[in-house]
Amino acid sequence: MTERGFDLADRVAARQDSTLYRDIAPVDRIAERSYFAPDPGRDLPVLDGEEHLVFAANNYLGLTQDDRVQDAAAQAAEVVGTGAGASRLVTGDTLVHRDLERRLAEVKGTERALAFSSGYAANVGTIAALSPDVVFSDEFNHASIVDGCRLSGAEIVVYEHRDAADLERRMAERADAAPEAAADESWLVLTDSVFSMDGTVAPLEAICDAADAFGAWLMVDEAHATGLHVDGGGIVQREGLEDRVHVQMGTLSKALASQGGYVAGSDTLIQHLVNEARSFVFSTGLAPPAAAAASEALHLARHGECRDRLWSNVGQLRNGLESVGYEVRGDTQILPVVVGDREDALALERAVRKRGVVAPAIRPPTVPAGTSRIRVAPMAAHSRSDVEHCIEAFRAAGEEVGLL
Incomplete structure (x- = not known):
């Protein structure tokens, strides 16, 4: 019989030979x-x-062992339950989730926020649900952004790392090549705010200028910035750009000492994601203890x-x-x-x-x-x-x- 399986042992050995093999410790x-x-x-x-x-950890504020964060998680487990038990569209939407989302929206300066089961799910689900015709993505964006772009079916244009001038050039080239077609397209610009391997910051104001010049939407991933800046916000808050960024995304699993991800933006954006983001619709809701821990950690980031x-x-x-x-x-x-x-x-x-x-x-x-x-x-x-x-x-x- 013809073998149509997978020789995984060879793949693992190849990684070991190239010093790219990783253990979990x-x-x-x-x-x-x-x-x-x-x-x-x-x-x-x-x-x-x-x-x-x-x-080596992303537990930047050191709150995973904070008594107040642990007590919030324990109380949520006791009162609400250890797991959401279903998609939030069924019976998994709790008061703990709503409290977290209210605090996130307040910090991010938006009308609403939505919690996902992971940061990866937030990025992939949101980009795919927006279904842009064209995405303009920084060449060093996180894998979850890259995968979201691929799943969305959009045409992907990669611009040079942290180079707003190159972004603007590529947008101009797209607009000039086919003016009538481009006028009917939906464009989404995507960037991390803090790049996790370099510790560098995207030039967000210049990127906002480029997006505004062509009527594009801007989505910023604040995974490595949420909780660390003014009032517990991220780089968007540090630079005062809340009104110019259409979609703010981040995680609960780094500085906020928990698990999960979020998206913050307009009420209409959140309504759309609740109905169209497959990684939200078809996932069990974030565990209530995780939501409560993140909410308390965000409070401490703001006021501690x-x-x-x-x-x-x-x-x-x-x-x-x-x-x-x-x-x-x-x-x-x-x-x-x-x-x-x-x-x-x-x-x-x-x-x-x-x-x-x-x-x-x-x-x-x-x-x-x-x-x-x-x-x-x-x-x-x-x-x-x-x-x-x-x-x-x-x-x-x-x-x-x-x-x-």
């Missing part, structure tokens, strides 16, 4: 310091005896001191890493320590980990060739001595592997 808790276990496969994990400082602590740690860590001789890129809480060579990045990751600090090596194809780096991300929960330990670990590790 269990931890005892999600916090600024954790015990890790090697990937046990199907067996139960056995934790290492040494606790490590975690400078965690944002100030985060940015203090970011400044201390950046200055320290640069002072010992590293090139540190980025303009945000994400601090890429640029190494260049893939093998050097992996060696530095291992040497830093040996000194009790977990920070991942990022290498091609995730980043361009020759730009391998260690992605360092402090949390608000780190103490000043934690940050000093991280700096010293990088100094000693860099000397050990010959990078300093």
Whole structure:
């Protein structure tokens, strides 16, 4: 009989041979310091005896272990239930979801917001539901944006990374090539606000200008910015662009210490997504404890001191890493320590980990060739001595592997 299956063993072996194979490593808790276990496969994990400082997570405000966030989740589980039990269009729409969405809309300066079961689902479902004729997408946009563009069936135009002038040129070329046809098309511009591997920020005001010049809609992914800026908002709020961005998207699973995603915009946009976004319609609603945890975390991001602590740690860590001789890129809480060579990045990751600090090596194809780096991300929960330990670990590790 002809074999028409899949030789997965060869695919896995190819990844291992190219140093692109990835394990998943269990931890005892999600916090600024954790015990890790090697990937046990199907067996139960056995934790290492040494606790490590975690400078690798997106738990930027360190709220996963906050008593108030945990209490909100526990209370929702007790009162509402541990799971939504159905699509929100059936019986899975609760008061906890509505409270979260009210707070999100308030922070994002929009009429309404809608919570999805994941950030990926929010991006894919929203882009496909808008069904644009043409999308203009930054070349380094997140995979969920790329997949959403593909699923939408739109013609995809990729513009150069963080280059509003190139975006405007490509829009002008499209408009000039077939003026009558282009006049009837729906256009959607898509960009991350913070790019997660580089820690850089999109030039949102210039992108707004380009979109406005051609009557296009703009959708901004605030996954790595939500909760970190003015009043608990993102870059859109920092730049005062709420009235110029048609669709604001973000996650609940990073700074908001929970799980899920959201979209914020006009009342009409949310009504449309409730009816047309397949990843919303055909998914069980976000678990009530997750919604309650995110809502409380957003409240703390707005009114607590965690944002100030985060940015203090970011400044201390950046200055320290640069002072010992590293090139540190980025303009945000994400601090890429640029190494260049893939093998050097992996060696530095291992040497830093040996000194009790977990920070991942990022290498091609995730980043361009020759730009391998260690992605360092402090949390608000780190103490000043934690940050000093991280700096010293990088100094000693860099000397050990010959990078300093």
